[in-house]
Amino acid sequence: MDIDNKIRQQLTKESDTINQKIKHDPSLFAMLGDAYKGRLGTWLVLMSIIAIFLSLLMLWSGYQFFFVAENPAVLIKWGVTLLLASMMQIAIKMWIYNEMNRNSTAREIKRLELVIAKLQ
Template sequence: MNIDERIVKQLDADSAEIDRILAEQNNGLGALLNAGLKGAMRPWFILVNVLVLINFLGLAYLVYQFFTQAADAQLFWGVLAIFSFQFHIAAKSWLYNEMNRSSLMREIKRLEVAVNDLKVSTRKSE
């Protein structure tokens, strides 16, 4: 077997392994949430989720007050609603970034294992 055939055979094996890994992955939002809950930042992740929920309820109240108050009080409720909305956006951004970081760390660990396995299999074939 020449070197070209060995390379093609190895690439086919690697491609099959990658296809298997991609098929078993669940890339939905639930999987990302679970990834965020399994990381080292789990207590913060839960705390921020609770704060987002509380803030959403408060934001709904502020918007309701904005639309039901007289014109002279609407500025107060509107400014509070805008600040609450800004906090909501910032907290959600942090949550999604944390979920992305956890998912990326898991993929890097998988790559480390795959490279280590490839190294071991290469040593055995020599």
């Protein structure tokens, strides 16, 4: 029974350590804010503004495509505009999230460097 208590205590201690580490990980919005403060912050702001304009273009072209256009040539124009705007917005969002991922990977590498430095 004594060994069982020791195992439980050790598992509880490890669980507490893991919970403390999880609490210090930033949330999605904190990671997004860190990305805007990083090296490519001005580019992220520019891409966010472009994404907003693309959203407006998507709304307008979707409205034109589904509710207004009756001529097939005009219908194709609005449909292509809707598809291209949505694809560009997807590309911008992927780039922003990849930048956030790069920042979090760099943060984890720095943590590992600190742990290795403490071991030596």
